[in-house]
Amino acid sequence: MNSQQVSCETGPSASDFLIASKDSELKNLQYFLQMGKVVQCISNLVHALQCERGASNVFLGSDGGKFSEERQTMVSRSDRLNEEFNQALGDIHQELTCHPVSPTLLNQMAAALHALDGLSGLRQGVSAREITAVDATGHYCQLIQSLISVVFEAADVAVDPTIAGPLVAMVHLMNGKEFCGQERAVGSAGFSSGHFDSALSERMVHLIESQERCFEVFTSFADEDSIRLWHQLLANPREQEIHRLRQLGVSIGRYKPLDPSLADEWFRLMSERMDDLKTVEDSVEGCFHARCTERFAEARNSLAHQETLIASLDARTTASQPMLVLCDSGKDQPSGESWASDGVGQHFGRSIFHLVQEQTQRLKDMNDELQGAREALEDRKTQEKAVLFLMEHRGISNDEAHRVLRRLAMDQGRKLPDVARALLSMADVLK
Amino acid sequence: MNSQQVSCETGPSASDFLIASKDSELKNLQYFLQMGKVVQCISNLVHALQCERGASNVFLGSDGGKFSEERQTMVSRSDRLNEEFNQALGDIHQELTCHPVSPTLLNQMAAALHALDGLSGLRQGVSAREITAVDATGHYCQLIQSLISVVFEAADVAVDPTIAGPLVAMVHLMNGKEFCGQERAVGSAGFSSGHFDSALSERMVHLIESQERCFEVFTSFADEDSIRLWHQLLANPREQEIHRLRQLGVSIGRYKPLDPSLADEWFRLMSERMDDLKTVEDSVEGCFHARCTERFAEARNSLAHQETLIASLDARTTASQPMLVLCDSGKDQPSGESWASDGVGQHFGRSIFHLVQEQTQRLKDMNDELQGAREALEDRKTQEKAVLFLMEHRGISNDEAHRVLRRLAMDQGRKLPDVARALLSMADVLK
Structure with missing residues (x-):
């Protein structure tokens, strides 16, 4: 029977790796x-x-x-x-x-x-x-x-969904705010020169639409407080004014002159808007920091708790018989089976088993939850790739490429990322 | 003009992070x-x-x-x-x-x-x-x-496609070989008892199909040598024999008795098959090791080269004017623009710029290349999730859940991962 004894003295044990797994989360x-x-x-x-x-x-x-x-x-x-x-x-x-x-x-x-x-x-x-x-x-x-x-x-x-979410909200808010800043510049150029030519108007439309899409993603990942601030921003009477000026910029033909004094008003309104957007950004940042601190404290406590638990289990069972508890890696049966020759060490086995299984489940849930954030980022990357492909393939500008994609999505009644993906999947045969 | 000088003395520089980026690849x-x-x-x-x-x-x-x-x-x-x-x-x-x-x-x-x-x-x-x-x-x-x-x-x-590929080949080969091992056990049970009941036959079909799908993925990621070994294995006359016995196992009704002496032959043939599969595994492992060593040496040389280059650039331009070279983050124009007030430091700026851009492009290409390996693993995870969902939702076994998925794919003329994805996307409304 001696040859059947598995020697585990030489290498690290299951509990070593369980602790390492928790520790790796903590470091992240x-x-x-x-x-x-x-x-x-x-x-x-x-x-x-x-x-x-x-x-x-x-x-x-x-x-x-x-x-x-x-x-x-x-x-x-x-x-x-x-x-x-x-x-x-x-x-x-x-x-x-x-x-x-x-x-x-x-x-x-x-x-x-x-x-x-x-x-x-x-x-x-x-x-x-x-x-x-x-x-x-x-x-x-x-x-x-x-x-x-x-x-x-x-x-x-970011692999932790509680912190990936705020970061996704943050980066989309920052991008939206940047489009807003570019819109301010385009509008200023138009108003101060007294007219918008079609290139300026089209660029403005592009920037407005891009902004809105960014803010949409932002609202689906932001915390409640930040969303409240965002709604306050939208409810500000200034937004009506901006809307009115935007209409002038995107709809007026190049032959109808505008009052150049509108330029100052436009610049002021848009600058205020950006300051308000910065306040929302600060709120998202605050939420991100709070979640990190919270999750860090949680993870540290959980690690300390498990270390104590494992140490006490180790002490209790050092000399006990090895026994059989097989771990379910999530591959087959939904719950782990166990088969023990006798009661000795069973408590130890069960407990380590449960700790590992608990960690498996936690990591799996976290990964599922992370999926949404991942997809939002993936969508962005896909769109950028599709835009680059169009720019190179047809020799058009970034704005035009965006427009082509948007038109495609509108014509086909599909979402922008889906159209971008479909386009890229055909890139090889189009080259 | 003094207030326009950007102080960069306090923090790490662009080259520090460029080196860190290379170093991080090396550690990986x-x-x-x-x-x-x-x-x-x-x-x-x-x-x-x-x-x-x-x-x-x-x-x-x-x-x-x-x-x-x-x-x-x-x-x-x-x-x-x-x-x-x-x-x-x-x-x-x-x-x-x-x-x-x-x-x-x-x-x-x-x-x-x-x-x-x-x-x-x-x-x-x-x-x-x-x-x-x-x-x-x-x-x-x-x-x-x-x-x-x-x-x-x-x-x-794995983030490096040259090593993710062999690992994806490896894990699918190992999985296929394991299905082969399970098929050996199921066949042994059937032949030694002299008959296959429908449960045994169905399980055998499931194991054969699962094996084949694993080997398909294996061949699309394996190196040439390993694929050659795989084809040698397939060409071995033993495979014909296995095929003949398989047919008996999956098609014979429960009332037609089989010669129990077939059990020994089956066990021997399948054991040989598994030994051959192990040889293919060793070849994949060898390829993986060779690629790792190669890529590691490459990355180490590249890091050393860049460190030397950056040090020489730093030495040449320590006292030079700061100048303007903006990096293209891949967002807008396809190539980076540069605007320099004069020639001083231009060489330095251009070179660091090119080094960063080169690294950006390399990482982007690597990421694109990695996509295939990622998708193969993602497909596997999706299928496993869909199987788990079906098991829980309909209270059926793992084998049955696999069968349901396969039937669905066949009926709809779609690929298995697509059907699995479609099913999971409806999981919320089906619960």
């Missing part, structure tokens, strides 16, 4: 607690850069006549927030790079930092008025996009 | 190099346990008359391979648990180790003939499944 949460600080800094910095972009636009559009002072104030604020961002990165650099979460997230961080390195040059160009408003806007847009992409990648690696 | 590969050893041990141990299960079945089926010696030999071999598995785990325990890859993988490891703890009890039951052949088989199956699931979870966390 810790990582996101720290990522939260970075996300907050990015949200602040992006807002400051959006203000700086707006002021730079007015400055360049007025040939340096307007907003010279304001712009300097905003530049200083961006610098201060960039400093904070750098400090936050310095604080967690060790953690971010030692815990090798995702090469993609780290590389996106590199891209964002590199884009920030170009900021002084851009500002010099603006100060010296050596760059057009359109080009300056383009550069600011890319810089801001590279920062938002960091949050996107962070959401993409 | 190192992890899989070590996981490879565990996968190899699991493949060996599973094969030994399958042999042990077969021998135990014959032993119990012959009331202890046959295979008593053989069984002891196989038990000793399993013990030796279990020992090796434990040693391998001991060697890499540190790495496995410090690099917090996936709580699910670690928990599955706990489940497998716990199942192994029950092996002695099971063997005692078999030796004393206190357990039926059917029950013993059931316990061995669950144990083996829990070990294969570890490989599945490992494949699920």
